[in-house]
C-alpha cells in the first residue's frame with residue numbers, strides 16, 4: 001500500500017491509500033478518486049513525497065556522528081557504585097601484582113616469552129609500547145583510572 005497526499009481542483013487536501021502508484025493512475029482516470037469535501041473527481045497528487053513505510057524513508061540521524069580519530073581512547077562514565085568496583089579491581093591488582101614502573105612493557109614481554117617468572121605486573125607504558133605489545137599478541141590492558149585519581 002502507498003499513501004498519497006491528494007489535492008482537488010479547489011484546493012482541498014486529503015490523503016488516500018492505493019495498492020501502488022499504478023492503482024492511483026487507474027482509479028484517477030476512471031473518476032474513482034473523489035474529493036471528500038466537495039465531491040469533485042478532479043483530484044491530483046499533491047507535491048509531496050508519498051509516505052511509504054520503507055527503511056530508506058526513515059530518519060537518518062546517526063550518520064552525522066563524527067568518527068573517532070586514531071588518537072581516541074576508550075572512556076567510560078560510571079555511577080559511583082561501579083566506580084567503587086573499579087577502585088576495588090585496581091586495589092586488587094596493585095596488591096597482587098608487582099609494580100615494575102617504566103619497565104612494564106619490557107617485563108611484560110619477558111614474562112610472555114617465559115624469560116621472567118610468570119606473575120602479574122603493573123607499571124607505566126607509552127602508547128607506542130602498548131601498541132608493540134599488542135602487535136606481538138601480548139595481552140595487556142590499561143588500568144581504569146577514576147577521574148578523582150588523576151592529578
Ligand SMILES: [Zn+2]
Nearest residue numbers: 008012035038
Ligand atoms: Zn475538493
